[in-house]
Amino acid sequence: MKKVGLLSALVLLFFLNISCEKEIDLKAQAPSGQLYANSILNPDSVFRVFLSYSTLITAPLDDIHDRLDKATQALVVIKDSNGTLIDTLEFITGVYSGINSSFLVFESIEGLRPLANETYELHVEEMAIKNSKTIFATARLPAFFNPIQANKRFPIREITGKDQTFGIELSWEDPNPMEDNFFIIEATYRNTSLSSGSPELIKSELYSVHSENDNEEIGPVNGKFFYIFINDGRLTNSVSLDSIHTKISVLTHTFDQLTLLGTPFNSEILIHVHHVSKDLYLYYLDVEKYRINSSGTDIFAQPISVRGNIQGGLGILGAEIIQEAVLVYQ
Template sequence: MKSLLKYISISISIILLASCEKIIEFNGEITEPQVVMNSFITPDSVIKAHISESKFFLSSGYTFKDVENADVSVLVNHIFKEKMMYTANGIYRSNFKPGVGDTIRLEVKIPSKNDVSSETIIEPKSNMLTLDTAKVFTGKYPLTHYNNITQKEDTIGYNSIYEYHFKLKFKDDEATKNFYRLTVRTKSSLPGGQVSNEYFFTFDDLVSGNNSNSTVGPPTSLNSNQFNVFSDEMFNGKEYPLTFYVTNNTTELLPEYEYMNIYYKNIQKEIYVDLQTISKSYYLYLKSRDASSSSNGVFSEPIQIHNNIVGGIGILGSYTSNVFEKMDL
């Protein structure tokens, strides 16, 4: 009897809980899609801009609608230059490369949409002076290979770990407020002519704001300065030695296993250091994206991504690269 009463009690509870579920309809105003323009301009390339429409936050699907019928004008130093041509996937392209010091303005007109516009200045190259390096051995671990005869793992050599510490000295321009981004590319030449590029390095300089020796990587990594940007606030108008390092492993086979070198041959690697000068809008955009991705979800205040598009949303920024000569690891 007690079991029956217990069963009835549980059944009633389930029914009552199920009856409490209620679907609440959204009665607010559904906003119309806004024009979204994103473009990062550099003097090393023609201008490209991606134009799309925003989505209402309750809309289904993950893709955004590309705009294919936009009229995109480019103005250089406030003088009309040309109309950008549509290519594909919402991308519009110019026929010229901007110059350092140019003020680039993009104006977009789309039927039945608000006109949008924005402008940015092409910054001069960073004034890099010297790049010093120091190779530091940090340890090694055994390299093993399975022996089919003894059916054991044989130690055939060692993988040595090295840190390549860089000190990049550059001179900041006192006359202007400057913003920088550091990128370090490791180019690996693989067997068969294949090439791979990696952007992992450790940015441990004081201006980075990193409080640990975590690896700074691409935008997917969680770090306090994942885009490696900084301003000249701490060294305005002065020379500054920027520090960072790259980790690399090398293989050393024991003499009796040198014949296996074809399988464990060290990959040729080259380092390219690029100290970019970036526009203030690009700097604020990357900083806000960084803060947004590093927030603690529901336990933190929402962070608005920096937007400098008048009449719409998105970002128009610029960067100017200055790549130091390659270095072999």
């Protein structure tokens, strides 16, 4: 077991509004020209903020790029819970990838990183935009927790629902028994033989069968999800009060298909447990609900608004601590 040293796939999947599974057009629900600020604070990464705008589908790309070019002069600062300035983030790069998917990256050039159990404020002001609103958000980093334990390093196959899966029991100590803690679980296959030509990382859907979680609020009972959500304040069947226990089932079909096609594939299963702030937990509950209800399986499904905590703008300032378990695929 080891800690993740960089922002996980959880951050990149939706924060940049670019998804290999399905692009979620969150900005279509907002007035055109609305400023977005997105960031996840993680002790394994420097302070980093992504800025973008909601724009009309008919907006000329040149207009979008002009607005982003002006925003490179934005004042982006991080303060502590007392309002004391910690760092002024600087513009690093811009990604111009089309309607509603272009963004700017600001980060700490001093290499400063957030600390566990500390609260931070984000302030953004567009200096070159007349009458632009100043946006504000606050987030508290969760506590560190001990590495997660997986019951078997070499998981065996089993049948879950109609799928062949790897059944994996997980446990970890409650990092703060005096407060509610929020966890998000995800699973990714990592290709350890890049000569095969297959992708290095492929995300897997999960089952969470006969285990308490909040997934029943966003999808079918015993359904398949990309994330499993656990609020330990709502658990009633824990083996002990100071630890969390759950079982997940990771689908095997992606790599079985590659094997059938004659593609050599050596891989590991990466299980990530994210201890997250409440705002971030609720944000990704909405994101997963949106994905499930907008998948095309229900022609009457309506888009679900995704909540954020940015004041004066749109987006999310979240915080997380991550632990990782590495298991060998067989």
